[in-house]
Amino acid sequence: MSVFNETMRQKGQAEEDMFYAKLDQELIAALHKKYDREQQQVLQQIPTNSGYDR
Known part of the structure; x- marks a missing residue:
């Protein structure tokens, strides 16, 4: 095979x-x-208020 073809x-x-x-x-x-x-949708479904007050 010629150099050009290669x-x-x-x-x-x-x-x-x-x-x-x-x-x-x-x-x-x-x-x-x-x-x-x-992942953003899953994070939005997680409740942020646990109902526990300190």
Whole structure:
């Protein structure tokens, strides 16, 4: 295989790797946001007044 062909193959592979890495980062960020929203909802359901006065 010529050097040019190998270089182009590597370039294509690098571009593909960067595309999927960016996609993975976006999906992970979306999951973090979803988890944070769910945690916020859970925290809002916890009563803050225990009914115990000191």
